[in-house]
Amino acid sequence: MSAKPPALLLVNLGSPDSPQTADVRRYLREFLSDRRVIEAPRAIWWFVLHGIILPFRSPRSAKAYASIWDADSGEAPLKQITRRQAEGLREVFGDAVRVDWAMRYGQPSIAARLHALMAEGHERIVIFPLYPQYSATTTATVVDEVFRVLAGMRHQPTLRFVPPYYDHPAYIDALAESVQAAMAGLDWRPQRIIASYHGLPKTCVEKGDPYERHCMETSRLLKARLNLPDEMLLTTFQSRLGRAEWLQPYTDETLRRLAEEGVENLLVITPAFAADCLETLEEIAIAGRETFLAHGGENYAVVPCLNATPTGLAMLATLARENMCGWVS
Secondary structure, eight states, X not given: XXXXXXXXXXXXXXXXXXXXXXXXXXXXXXXHTOTTTOOSOHHXXXXXXXXXXXXXXXXXXXXXXXXHOBTTTTBOHHHHHHHHHXXXXXXXXXXXXEEEEEEEESSSBHHHHHHHHHXXXXXXXXXXXXXXXXXXXXXXXXXXXXXXXXXXXXXXXXXXXXXXXXXXXXXXXXXXXXXXXXXXXXXXXXXXXEEEEEOXXXXXXXXXXOHHHHHHHXXXXXXXXXXXXXXXXEEEEEOOOSSSOBSSSBHHHHHHHHHHTTOOEXXXXXXXXXXXXXXXXXXIIXXXXXXXXXXXXXXXXXXXXXXXXXXXXXXXXXXXXXXXXXXXX
Protein backbone atom coordinates (compact mmCIF):
# COMPACT_ATOMS: atom_id res chain seq x y z
CA MET A 1 0.00 0.00 0.00
CA SER A 2 1.21 3.51 -0.83
CA ALA A 3 2.72 5.47 2.03
CA LYS A 4 0.96 8.55 0.72
CA PRO A 5 -2.54 9.32 2.04
CA PRO A 6 -5.53 8.93 -0.27
CA ALA A 7 -6.56 11.89 -2.40
CA LEU A 8 -10.00 13.41 -2.84
CA LEU A 9 -10.69 15.18 -6.13
CA LEU A 10 -13.74 17.44 -6.22
CA VAL A 11 -15.07 17.93 -9.76
CA ASN A 12 -17.57 20.55 -10.89
CA LEU A 13 -18.76 21.60 -14.33
CA GLY A 14 -16.41 24.48 -15.15
CA SER A 15 -16.41 28.03 -16.44
CA PRO A 16 -14.64 30.16 -19.05
CA ASP A 17 -11.30 31.78 -18.30
CA SER A 18 -12.86 35.23 -18.56
CA PRO A 19 -16.20 36.82 -19.47
CA GLN A 20 -14.78 37.87 -22.82
CA THR A 21 -16.68 36.49 -25.80
CA ALA A 22 -13.68 34.57 -27.17
CA ASP A 23 -13.12 32.74 -23.87
CA VAL A 24 -16.81 32.02 -23.44
CA ARG A 25 -16.97 30.69 -26.99
CA ARG A 26 -14.00 28.39 -26.32
CA TYR A 27 -15.63 27.08 -23.16
CA LEU A 28 -19.02 26.53 -24.81
CA ARG A 29 -17.36 24.75 -27.72
CA GLU A 30 -15.71 22.24 -25.37
CA PHE A 31 -18.86 21.79 -23.29
CA LEU A 32 -21.32 21.47 -26.17
CA SER A 33 -19.03 19.16 -28.15
CA ASP A 34 -19.35 16.46 -25.49
CA ARG A 35 -21.36 13.56 -26.92
CA ARG A 36 -22.94 13.00 -23.51
CA VAL A 37 -24.22 16.58 -23.38
CA ILE A 38 -25.51 16.77 -26.94
CA GLU A 39 -26.61 13.48 -28.49
CA ALA A 40 -27.44 14.81 -31.95
CA PRO A 41 -25.70 13.27 -34.99
CA ARG A 42 -22.17 14.69 -35.09
CA ALA A 43 -22.20 16.03 -38.64
CA ILE A 44 -25.47 17.87 -38.15
CA TRP A 45 -24.53 19.14 -34.71
CA TRP A 46 -21.15 20.45 -35.93
CA PHE A 47 -22.88 22.83 -38.31
CA VAL A 48 -25.50 23.84 -35.73
CA LEU A 49 -22.87 24.42 -33.06
CA HIS A 50 -20.42 26.39 -35.19
CA GLY A 51 -22.92 28.08 -37.46
CA ILE A 52 -25.69 29.01 -35.03
CA ILE A 53 -25.05 28.27 -31.34
CA LEU A 54 -21.53 29.64 -30.86
CA PRO A 55 -21.89 32.82 -32.95
CA PHE A 56 -25.16 33.87 -31.28
CA ARG A 57 -25.00 32.34 -27.80
CA SER A 58 -21.40 33.26 -26.97
CA PRO A 59 -21.99 37.05 -26.83
CA ARG A 60 -25.16 36.60 -24.78
CA SER A 61 -23.44 34.21 -22.36
CA ALA A 62 -20.45 36.55 -22.11
CA LYS A 63 -22.76 39.36 -21.03
CA ALA A 64 -24.36 37.09 -18.45
CA TYR A 65 -20.97 35.99 -17.11
CA ALA A 66 -19.84 39.62 -16.89
CA SER A 67 -22.80 40.37 -14.59
CA ILE A 68 -21.58 37.85 -11.98
CA TRP A 69 -17.81 37.85 -12.57
CA ASP A 70 -15.52 38.56 -9.63
CA ALA A 71 -13.25 41.34 -10.84
CA ASP A 72 -10.84 41.11 -7.90
CA SER A 73 -9.91 37.46 -8.43
CA GLY A 74 -10.58 37.41 -12.17
CA GLU A 75 -12.59 34.22 -11.78
CA ALA A 76 -16.14 32.99 -12.08
CA PRO A 77 -17.90 32.28 -8.77
CA LEU A 78 -18.07 28.56 -9.55
CA LYS A 79 -14.28 28.24 -9.60
CA GLN A 80 -13.88 30.38 -6.50
CA ILE A 81 -16.39 28.36 -4.53
CA THR A 82 -15.07 24.96 -5.66
CA ARG A 83 -11.59 26.03 -4.56
CA ARG A 84 -12.98 27.12 -1.19
CA GLN A 85 -14.76 23.81 -0.81
CA ALA A 86 -11.45 22.02 -1.37
CA GLU A 87 -9.68 24.32 1.09
CA GLY A 88 -12.39 23.77 3.66
CA LEU A 89 -12.14 20.00 3.33
CA ARG A 90 -8.37 20.20 3.72
CA GLU A 91 -8.96 21.76 7.11
CA VAL A 92 -11.43 19.01 7.97
CA PHE A 93 -9.18 16.10 6.96
CA GLY A 94 -5.78 17.60 7.66
CA ASP A 95 -2.87 15.39 6.59
CA ALA A 96 -5.08 12.29 6.40
CA VAL A 97 -6.37 13.20 2.91
CA ARG A 98 -4.90 15.17 0.02
CA VAL A 99 -7.82 17.31 -1.23
CA ASP A 100 -7.77 18.81 -4.71
CA TRP A 101 -10.29 20.12 -7.23
CA ALA A 102 -10.87 20.19 -10.99
CA MET A 103 -13.32 21.36 -13.63
CA ARG A 104 -14.89 19.00 -16.14
CA TYR A 105 -14.64 21.69 -18.82
CA GLY A 106 -12.00 24.39 -18.70
CA GLN A 107 -9.25 24.72 -16.12
CA PRO A 108 -7.94 23.16 -13.94
CA SER A 109 -8.65 20.04 -15.94
CA ILE A 110 -9.31 16.57 -14.61
CA ALA A 111 -6.33 15.29 -16.60
CA ALA A 112 -3.94 17.82 -15.11
CA ARG A 113 -5.01 17.17 -11.53
CA LEU A 114 -4.99 13.36 -11.85
CA HIS A 115 -1.47 13.41 -13.29
CA ALA A 116 -0.36 15.82 -10.56
CA LEU A 117 -1.79 13.65 -7.77
CA MET A 118 -0.10 10.56 -9.18
CA ALA A 119 3.18 12.46 -9.52
CA GLU A 120 2.90 13.30 -5.82
CA GLY A 121 2.54 9.59 -5.05
CA HIS A 122 -1.19 9.45 -4.26
CA GLU A 123 -2.17 6.05 -5.65
CA ARG A 124 -5.63 5.93 -4.04
CA ILE A 125 -8.00 8.60 -5.33
CA VAL A 126 -11.67 9.29 -4.62
CA ILE A 127 -13.42 11.21 -7.41
CA PHE A 128 -16.27 13.39 -6.12
CA PRO A 129 -18.56 14.65 -8.93
CA LEU A 130 -20.39 17.57 -7.34
CA TYR A 131 -23.74 16.68 -8.91
CA PRO A 132 -26.31 15.53 -6.33
CA GLN A 133 -28.62 14.04 -8.97
CA TYR A 134 -27.16 11.67 -11.55
CA SER A 135 -27.40 12.38 -15.26
CA ALA A 136 -25.43 11.01 -18.18
CA THR A 137 -24.93 14.66 -19.17
CA THR A 138 -23.11 15.49 -15.91
CA THR A 139 -21.92 12.66 -13.67
CA ALA A 140 -21.23 10.29 -16.57
CA THR A 141 -19.11 12.89 -18.36
CA VAL A 142 -16.83 13.05 -15.31
CA VAL A 143 -16.51 9.25 -15.26
CA ASP A 144 -15.84 9.23 -19.02
CA GLU A 145 -13.08 11.81 -18.71
CA VAL A 146 -11.44 10.13 -15.72
CA PHE A 147 -11.20 6.81 -17.56
CA ARG A 148 -10.06 8.53 -20.74
CA VAL A 149 -7.14 9.92 -18.76
CA LEU A 150 -6.44 6.57 -17.10
CA ALA A 151 -6.39 4.86 -20.50
CA GLY A 152 -3.18 6.76 -21.22
CA MET A 153 -1.51 5.93 -17.89
CA ARG A 154 0.88 3.03 -17.47
CA HIS A 155 0.72 3.35 -13.67
CA GLN A 156 -2.93 3.81 -12.78
CA PRO A 157 -4.33 4.78 -9.37
CA THR A 158 -6.93 2.83 -7.46
CA LEU A 159 -10.17 4.76 -7.85
CA ARG A 160 -13.46 5.21 -6.07
CA PHE A 161 -16.34 7.46 -7.08
CA VAL A 162 -18.73 9.22 -4.70
CA PRO A 163 -22.18 8.16 -5.93
CA PRO A 164 -25.08 10.56 -6.55
CA TYR A 165 -26.32 11.89 -3.21
CA TYR A 166 -29.76 13.19 -4.14
CA ASP A 167 -31.40 11.25 -1.30
CA HIS A 168 -28.59 11.16 1.26
CA PRO A 169 -29.82 12.27 4.72
CA ALA A 170 -26.81 14.58 5.16
CA TYR A 171 -27.64 16.34 1.89
CA ILE A 172 -31.35 16.66 2.62
CA ASP A 173 -30.61 17.95 6.12
CA ALA A 174 -28.17 20.51 4.72
CA LEU A 175 -30.71 21.71 2.14
CA ALA A 176 -33.39 22.00 4.81
CA GLU A 177 -31.06 23.95 7.09
CA SER A 178 -30.22 26.36 4.26
CA VAL A 179 -33.92 26.97 3.54
CA GLN A 180 -34.70 27.54 7.21
CA ALA A 181 -31.78 29.97 7.53
CA ALA A 182 -32.91 31.89 4.46
CA MET A 183 -36.48 32.12 5.69
CA ALA A 184 -35.31 33.32 9.11
CA GLY A 185 -33.58 36.25 7.41
CA LEU A 186 -36.68 37.44 5.56
CA ASP A 187 -39.13 40.04 6.82
CA TRP A 188 -41.88 38.39 4.77
CA ARG A 189 -43.20 34.84 4.54
CA PRO A 190 -43.01 32.90 1.26
CA GLN A 191 -46.31 31.79 -0.17
CA ARG A 192 -44.52 29.27 -2.38
CA ILE A 193 -41.06 27.72 -2.55
CA ILE A 194 -39.70 26.70 -5.94
CA ALA A 195 -37.04 24.00 -6.19
CA SER A 196 -35.47 24.80 -9.56
CA TYR A 197 -33.26 22.11 -11.09
CA HIS A 198 -31.13 22.29 -14.20
CA GLY A 199 -33.15 21.13 -17.16
CA LEU A 200 -32.64 18.09 -19.38
CA PRO A 201 -34.15 17.16 -22.76
CA LYS A 202 -37.14 14.92 -22.23
CA THR A 203 -35.72 12.39 -24.69
CA CYS A 204 -32.83 11.74 -22.28
CA VAL A 205 -35.25 10.55 -19.62
CA GLU A 206 -37.18 8.50 -22.17
CA LYS A 207 -33.91 6.72 -22.98
CA GLY A 208 -33.37 5.82 -19.32
CA ASP A 209 -31.63 8.76 -17.66
CA PRO A 210 -32.70 8.76 -13.96
CA TYR A 211 -32.20 12.50 -13.50
CA GLU A 212 -35.87 13.51 -13.32
CA ARG A 213 -36.61 10.76 -10.79
CA HIS A 214 -33.65 11.85 -8.67
CA CYS A 215 -34.83 15.48 -8.73
CA MET A 216 -38.36 14.56 -7.73
CA GLU A 217 -37.06 12.43 -4.87
CA THR A 218 -34.88 15.28 -3.60
CA SER A 219 -37.92 17.56 -3.61
CA ARG A 220 -40.08 14.97 -1.90
CA LEU A 221 -37.55 14.39 0.86
CA LEU A 222 -36.91 18.11 1.31
CA LYS A 223 -40.64 18.81 1.53
CA ALA A 224 -41.02 16.10 4.18
CA ARG A 225 -37.96 17.31 6.09
CA LEU A 226 -39.39 20.85 6.20
CA ASN A 227 -42.90 19.55 6.94
CA LEU A 228 -44.40 21.55 4.08
CA PRO A 229 -47.84 20.99 2.56
CA ASP A 230 -47.80 19.56 -0.96
CA GLU A 231 -48.75 22.81 -2.68
CA MET A 232 -46.04 24.81 -0.89
CA LEU A 233 -42.98 23.42 -2.69
CA LEU A 234 -42.97 23.24 -6.49
CA THR A 235 -40.38 21.44 -8.63
CA THR A 236 -39.36 23.14 -11.88
CA PHE A 237 -36.57 22.92 -14.47
CA GLN A 238 -34.43 25.72 -15.90
CA SER A 239 -31.67 26.39 -18.47
CA ARG A 240 -33.18 24.74 -21.54
CA LEU A 241 -31.40 25.00 -24.89
CA GLY A 242 -32.96 24.78 -28.35
CA ARG A 243 -36.51 24.02 -29.42
CA ALA A 244 -36.85 20.42 -28.27
CA GLU A 245 -39.09 19.62 -25.31
CA TRP A 246 -37.25 19.60 -21.98
CA LEU A 247 -38.36 18.47 -18.55
CA GLN A 248 -41.32 20.50 -17.33
CA PRO A 249 -42.63 22.63 -15.76
CA TYR A 250 -40.17 25.29 -16.85
CA THR A 251 -38.90 27.63 -14.15
CA ASP A 252 -39.32 30.87 -16.09
CA GLU A 253 -42.89 30.06 -17.09
CA THR A 254 -43.73 29.05 -13.51
CA LEU A 255 -42.37 32.33 -12.15
CA ARG A 256 -44.57 34.23 -14.58
CA ARG A 257 -47.64 32.11 -13.86
CA LEU A 258 -47.37 32.35 -10.08
CA ALA A 259 -47.02 36.12 -10.19
CA GLU A 260 -50.00 36.45 -12.52
CA GLU A 261 -52.05 34.19 -10.23
CA GLY A 262 -51.44 36.53 -7.30
CA VAL A 263 -48.49 34.94 -5.50
CA GLU A 264 -46.61 37.92 -4.10
CA ASN A 265 -43.87 36.29 -2.00
CA LEU A 266 -41.60 33.64 -3.48
CA LEU A 267 -38.51 31.78 -2.32
CA VAL A 268 -36.34 29.79 -4.77
CA ILE A 269 -33.82 27.05 -4.01
CA THR A 270 -31.56 25.36 -6.59
CA PRO A 271 -30.85 21.84 -5.27
CA ALA A 272 -29.05 20.55 -8.39
CA PHE A 273 -26.11 22.91 -7.88
CA ALA A 274 -23.39 22.32 -5.28
CA ALA A 275 -22.00 25.82 -5.81
CA ASP A 276 -23.44 29.09 -7.02
CA CYS A 277 -22.75 29.69 -10.70
CA LEU A 278 -24.13 31.38 -13.79
CA GLU A 279 -27.35 29.38 -13.62
CA THR A 280 -28.10 30.37 -10.03
CA LEU A 281 -26.61 33.86 -9.80
CA GLU A 282 -27.71 35.23 -13.17
CA GLU A 283 -30.52 33.04 -14.46
CA ILE A 284 -32.36 32.63 -11.15
CA ALA A 285 -31.25 35.51 -8.90
CA ILE A 286 -31.23 38.23 -11.60
CA ALA A 287 -33.36 37.18 -14.58
CA GLY A 288 -35.77 35.17 -12.42
CA ARG A 289 -36.35 38.11 -10.12
CA GLU A 290 -37.01 40.39 -13.07
CA THR A 291 -39.57 37.95 -14.49
CA PHE A 292 -41.40 37.51 -11.20
CA LEU A 293 -41.56 41.20 -10.33
CA ALA A 294 -42.47 42.25 -13.87
CA HIS A 295 -45.59 40.07 -13.74
CA GLY A 296 -46.90 41.27 -10.40
CA GLY A 297 -44.76 39.61 -7.73
CA GLU A 298 -43.65 41.66 -4.73
CA ASN A 299 -40.94 39.80 -2.80
CA TYR A 300 -38.42 37.36 -4.26
CA ALA A 301 -35.44 35.67 -2.64
CA VAL A 302 -33.02 32.94 -3.64
CA VAL A 303 -31.46 30.49 -1.19
CA PRO A 304 -27.70 30.36 -1.80
CA CYS A 305 -26.24 27.00 -2.73
CA LEU A 306 -24.54 25.06 0.04
CA ASN A 307 -21.19 26.30 -1.28
CA ALA A 308 -18.33 26.30 1.25
CA THR A 309 -20.54 27.09 4.23
CA PRO A 310 -19.98 25.09 7.44
CA THR A 311 -23.19 23.19 6.66
CA GLY A 312 -22.11 22.48 3.10
CA LEU A 313 -18.60 21.42 4.08
CA ALA A 314 -19.89 19.12 6.81
CA MET A 315 -22.15 17.44 4.26
CA LEU A 316 -19.33 17.03 1.71
CA ALA A 317 -17.02 15.67 4.41
CA THR A 318 -19.63 13.10 5.45
CA LEU A 319 -20.04 11.85 1.89
CA ALA A 320 -16.30 11.80 1.25
CA ARG A 321 -15.54 9.94 4.47
CA GLU A 322 -18.15 7.28 3.69
CA ASN A 323 -16.43 6.62 0.37
CA MET A 324 -12.94 6.44 1.89
CA CYS A 325 -13.89 3.64 4.25
CA GLY A 326 -10.77 1.61 5.01
CA TRP A 327 -8.57 4.40 3.67
CA VAL A 328 -9.32 7.00 6.33
CA SER A 329 -10.45 6.37 9.89
